[in-house]
Amino acid sequence: MSNNHLQNYWKKNLFYLVVLLVIWFFSSYGAGILFADNLNSIKIGGFKLGFWFAQQGSIYVFIIIIFVYVYLMNKLDKEFDVDEK
Amino acid sequence: MDVKTWTYIIVGLSFALYIGIAIWSRAGSTKEFYVAGGGVSPLANGMATAADWMSAASFISMAGLISFMGYDGAVYLMGWTGGYVLLALLLAPYLRKFGKYTVPDFIGDRYYSNTARTVAVICALIVSFTYVAGQMRGVGVVFSRFLEVSIEMGVVIGMIIVLFYAVLGGMKGITYTQVAQYCVLIFAYMVPAIFISIALTGNAIPQLGFGGVINDGSGMYLLDKLDGLNQDLGFAAYTDGTKSMVDVFAITFALMVGTAGLPHVIVRFFTVPKVKDARVSAGYALLFIAILYTTAPAVAAFARTNMINTVSNKEYSQMPEWFKKWETTKLIKFEDKNGDGKIQYVKDKDANELTVDNDIMVLANPEIANLPNWVIALVAAGGLAAALSTAAGLLLVISTSVSRDLIKMQWNPNVSEKNELLYARLSAAVAVIVAGYFGINPPGFVAAVVALAFGLAAASFFPAIIMGIFSKRMNMQGAVAGMVVGICLMIFYMLKFKFGIFDGGKDAVDGLKDAWWFGISPEGFGTVAMLANFAVALVVSYMTPPPPQSVQEIVENIRIPRGSGEAHAH
Numbered sequence: 001m002s003n004n005h006l007q008n009y010w011k012k013n014l015f016y017l018v019v020l021l022v023i024w025f026f027s028s029y030g031a032g033i034l035f036a037d038n039l040n041s042i043k044i045g046g047f048k049l050g051f052w053f054a055q056q057g058s059i060y061v062f063i064i065i066i067f068v069y070v071y072l073m074n075k076l077d078k079e080f081d082v083d084e085k
Numbered sequence: 086m087d088v089k090t091w092t093y094i095i096v097g098l099s100f101a102l103y104i105g106i107a108i109w110s111r112a113g114s115t116k117e118f119y120v121a122g123g124g125v126s127p128l129a130n131g132m133a134t135a136a137d138w139m140s141a142a143s144f145i146s147m148a149g150l151i152s153f154m155g156y157d158g159a160v161y162l163m164g165w166t167g168g169y170v171l172l173a174l175l176l177a178p179y180l181r182k183f184g185k186y187t188v189p190d191f192i193g194d195r196y197y198s199n200t201a202r203t204v205a206v207i208c209a210l211i212v213s214f215t216y217v218a219g220q221m222r223g224v225g226v227v228f229s230r231f232l233e234v235s236i237e238m239g240v241v242i243g244m245i246i247v248l249f250y251a252v253l254g255g256m257k258g259i260t261y262t263q264v265a266q267y268c269v270l271i272f273a274y275m276v277p278a279i280f281i282s283i284a285l286t287g288n289a290i291p292q293l294g295f296g297g298v299i300n301d302g303s304g305m306y307l308l309d310k311l312d313g314l315n316q317d318l319g320f321a322a323y324t325d326g327t328k329s330m331v332d333v334f335a336i337t338f339a340l341m342v343g344t345a346g347l348p349h350v351i352v353r354f355f356t357v358p359k360v361k362d363a364r365v366s367a368g369y370a371l372l373f374i375a376i377l378y379t380t381a382p383a384v385a386a387f388a389r390t391n392m393i394n395t396v397s398n399k400e401y402s403q404m405p406e407w408f409k410k411w412e413t414t415k416l417i418k419f420e421d422k423n424g425d426g427k428i429q430y431v432k433d434k435d436a437n438e439l440t441v442d443n444d445i446m447v448l449a450n451p452e453i454a455n456l457p458n459w460v461i462a463l464v465a466a467g468g469l470a471a472a473l474s475t476a477a478g479l480l481l482v483i484s485t486s487v488s489r490d491l492i493k494m495q496w497n498p499n500v501s502e503k504n505e506l507l508y509a510r511l512s513a514a515v516a517v518i519v520a521g522y523f524g525i526n527p528p529g530f531v532a533a534v535v536a537l538a539f540g541l542a543a544a545s546f547f548p549a550i551i552m553g554i555f556s557k558r559m560n561m562q563g564a565v566a567g568m569v570v571g572i573c574l575m576i577f578y579m580l581k582f583k584f585g586i587f588d589g590g591k592d593a594v595d596g597l598k599d600a601w602w603f604g605i606s607p608e609g610f611g612t613v614a615m616l617a618n619f620a621v622a623l624v625v626s627y628m629t630p631p632p633p634q635s636v637q638e639i640v641e642n643i644r645i646p647r648g649s650g651e652a653h654a655h
Contacts, residue, residue, distance in 0.1 A: 010644055017174055024170050028163045033334050036156075040324070046296040046306030051324040054159035055151075055382040056292060059166045059375050066173045066368035073178075073364060082645040084359045 009080040016072050020065050027053065027061035091462035092231045099269050099466045100246060103473070106265055107250030107258045115506050118255030119186040119485055120355045125260055127362040131369025133263035134353045136270065136470070137478035138165075138344075138374060140216075141223025143381075144270060144471035149443035152385035152392075155315070157326035159382075160333055164340025164539075166371060166378050171345040173367035177354040179554045181363035182643045186355060187482075188348045188546060189490040195553040196561040197636055199495055204568050206490045208545040209348045212538045213479045213486075214520070216349075220476035221524025224469060230414060230448065231465035237525050243473065244521040251477045251484075251517070252510045256356060259477045266470035271376055273467025276460055277451045278380050281387050284454055295383035299390070311386055314393045319432030323386065335609030343539025343611055346547035349478040352485075360646035388446040391453055396428045396439060404428075407452035416442035476520065484513035537579050540611030544571035548618040556626075557640045563626025571618030575611060583607040 031039060036050030044052065077083035112118040125133070143165070151158030183191055189209060193202030221240050228239025250258045282294035286307060299307040312322040321327050328336075344350065353370075354363045395405070401419060411417045418440045419428060430439040448468075451460045488509035493500055500508070545568045552559040552567075580586040582601060585593035605613060631637075642648075 006641070006645060013644075020170075020174060024167065028167050028337070029334060032159060032163055033330060033337065044296070046298065046308050048308070048324050051156055051308075052296070054156060055162055056295070056379055058163050059379055062166055062170050063368065063371050063375055065170050066364075066371060069174055070361075070365045070368055074361060077361070077646055082647045084361060084646050084649055 005080065006082075009076065009082060012076055013073070016069065016076075020069055024062065024065055028058040032058050086458060088231075088458045088461050089233070091459045092465050095459070095462040095466045096232070096469060099265075099470065102265055103246065103250060103262045106261045107254045110254050110257045110261050112253070112255035112257045112506075115489075115502055115509065117257045118506055118509050119489065120352070121255075121257040121260045123356060124358055125356040127357050127366035128369055129260065129264050130353060130357050130362070130366045132267040132373055133260045133356075134350065134366070134370035135373035136263040136267035136474035137353060138350060138370070138475070139270065139377060139471055140475035141220055141227070141468060141472035143377065144274065145223065145227070145447050145468050146443050148381045148384040148388065149446035150385075151382055152389040152446050153443065155321065155323040155326060157328045157333065158385065159326075160328075160336040160340065162378055162382060164337045165344060166374060167337070168341040168344025169367055169371040169374070171341060172350070172354070173364055173371075175554070176345060176351065176550060177363040177367050178360045178646065179643045180351060180550070181354050181357065182360050182646060182649050183639075184355075184649060186352070187485050187490055188351055188550070189486065190494075191553065192546075192549055192564070193490070193494065195636065195639060196549075196564045197633065198561045198565070201549075201561055201565050201568075202490060202494065204565060205546070205549075206486050208541065208568070208572060209482060209486050209490075212347065212542050213349060213482045214516075214523075215538050217476055217479040217483070217516070217520040218523035220472045220479065221520050223472040224476070225524055226444075227465055227468040227472065231462070240521050240524040243469075243476070243524075244517050247473055247477050247480065248514060248517045251480050252513045255509065255513075256352075256481055259474075259481055260356060262477070263474045266474040267373060270467040270470040270474075271373070273463040273470070274377055274380065274447075276463060277454065277456055278384050278387075280456050280460070281391075281450060281454045282383065285387050285390065291380045291383035291387075295386055307386060307390065311390050314390065314397075318393070318397065318430060323389070329604055331604050332606050332609055335603075335605045335612045337609075339543050339609050339611030339615070340539050342543040342547045342615055343541075346542035346545070346550070347539075348542075348546070349475075349482045351550075352482060353478075360649045384450065385446065388450060388453070392441070392446075393430065395453070397430050398427055401426055401428055405453075407449055410452070411445055411449055416445050480513055480516050480520065483516040484509050487512035487516075537575075537583065537607065537611075540575050540579070540608065540614065541572060543611035544575040544614035544618055548615055548622060552619070552622060554640070554643065557637045558626060558631055559622065560626050560629055560632045562629040563622040563624075566625040567618040567622030570621045571614045574617050575614040578602075578610045578614070579607050582610075 031050065032054035036054055039050035040048040042049040116122055147161060180191060185191065189202050189205035192205040193199060221243060224243030225236040225239035228234055228242060229236045250262050278291045279289055282291040283289055285300055286294035286297040287300055288294035288297045297307060299305055299310050308324055312324055315323050354366065357363050357366050408417060420438050422438050428439055429436055431437050448464065451464055488505055492508050493505055549564045549568050582597050585591055585597060588597060
């Protein structure tokens with residue numbers, strides 16, 4: 001496998017990481033902490049939205065992030081032919 | 086049947102199950118002992134990781150803690166789950182590809198030096214020992230409350246059980262026992278939570294009942310009602326915190342990064358067959374953890390509403406039976422300061438007449454909600470499962486650190502496989518006894534240090550591992566300097582602001598709050614120490630020669646999944 005090929009694989013992996021970690025940051029530190037007071041003016045059912053993100057929503061988002069990453073990487077591994085046989 | 090009989094039956098059955106599994110899954114080689122032979126399915130590993138991770142503190146104390154903290158409790162909820170995203174995306178797959186047995190293994194090889202390895206071993210031992218002592222204490226406490234034996238006796242029984250399956254089975258025994266323990270603990274947590282959610286809001290799913298309408302005919306949302314109850318008594322509104330935003334931010338970050346840096350969690354990802362499995366296994370682990378972690382804040386809100394409604398401004402003589410029962414354990418204390426025979430539970434310290442221990446919210450919940458006796462017994466078995474599974478995982482890290490990272494890799498590289506296994510078992514046995522000793526004679530600092538173990542892990546391991554994977558330029562000098570600065574800074578801050586060592590001892594701690602750097606508490610300081618680690622490591626590494634070619638090749642190699650093979654010894 002050429003060096004170039006592996007570098008492209010790595011770059012794409014890093015791109016996925018950055019996008020997913022930005023979502024990770026905004027769902028927890030953003031919605032749950034920094035903007036929690038603003039979001040609290042919105043109510044869904046009995047939940048103030050900022051409070052919901054801090055105690056519930058961020059955790060759901062974390063799970064989704066990991067499974068999306070697993071899906072993307074399995075596809076990427078096959079595409080670049082570096083998956084495990 | 087009474088509670089005690091039920092408890093003996095349910096706890097006895099669960100212990101028989103753990104011992105049965107241990108006998109069935111004995112370890113025959115060092116590979117089985119260290120990483121369960123590298124053949125654990127991702128789903129089973131996810132459950133085992135969840136049980137390993139959720140300790141007596143998660144099971145018994147967390148909901149109570151949140152119920153007193155309100156919104157601020159989110160630091161634990163986000164902090165102890167968000168770290169799994171970092172694990173899955175930044176650590177687990179690469180460390181699995183690297184394919185050895187321990188975190189010091191990685192640090193030692195990647196930074197081509199036994200100094201780095203030794204620093205890592207010391208960090209791993211500090212973190213694991215403080216943690217495990219707390220678990221043994223938890224075992225003792227559960228035994229003493231539910232089976233009415235002494236705490237000492239409880240710790241000894243717990244030691245024998247853990248000794249049996251950790252020493253016999255190593256990682257293999259621990260993994261399959263943890264799968265069983267996860268099932269026991271999650272069932273034990275959910276049953277009372279569901280009953281209470283139905284009783285309070287008519288919704289069987291606690292996560293939804295949490296945002297539902299309360300059943301008292303007022304037509305109000307539970308959280309609005311609770312905000313009002315809190316404010317009437319002088320507390321901050323439940324959905325509004327009291328900590329500063331920067332501190333909430335720092336604590337959450339330190340807990341997340343600390344989670345991702347804890348050796349007993351990382352090592353679980355060495356046990357699956359492939360890189361791909363390591364990724365998905367982190368996802369399963371978080372899913373299983375989230376079942377408890379999204380229920381806990383609901384339980385916290387239910388319990389607080391229940392408690393205020395039951396006790397506030399009510400006649401002391403009219404208190405239900407559970408109140409009296411927990412009073413005898415000193416977890417509830419009532420002092421009638423104004424002599425009116427009623428309970429005043431308020432924020433104002435001088436007028437407040439009631440103190441309630443955090444642990445009560447989960448332990449007494451089934452009684453508060455009038456649930457059948459077998460549910461109460463189940464909670465005891467669940468608490469024990471949580472404490473034992475975490476203790477076993479930590480003991481394995483300690484024994485591996487000694488038998489492999491010290492004896493095999495440094496003192497006596499020619500040790501035979503059979504003897505290495507023997508050393509591993511011996512050090513596990515010694516570790517259980519030391520942990521048991523601390524469980525029976527807890528030094529005053531244990532509770533404080535357990536919370537800070539995360540800061541220590543964040544300040545030491547996390548940057549060294551991340552840069553080892555994502556920077557080819559990072560060298561031995563940089564990583565060692567970073568780890569030493571990070572952990573020393575963290576220890577200094579802890580001693581200064583948590584123990585007041587430089588300002589006249591514990592009594593000075595409260596007065597030092599205004600002097601906190603950047604307004605960050607010792608619990609959140611791991612974030613700052615971690616940044617210092619990164620900064621020092623980067624600066625030092627650019628002033629010193631790059632790592633040798635062979636090390637740069639290791640880094641290239643761990644970045645692609647192909648050729649992972651099984652976890653191997655050499």
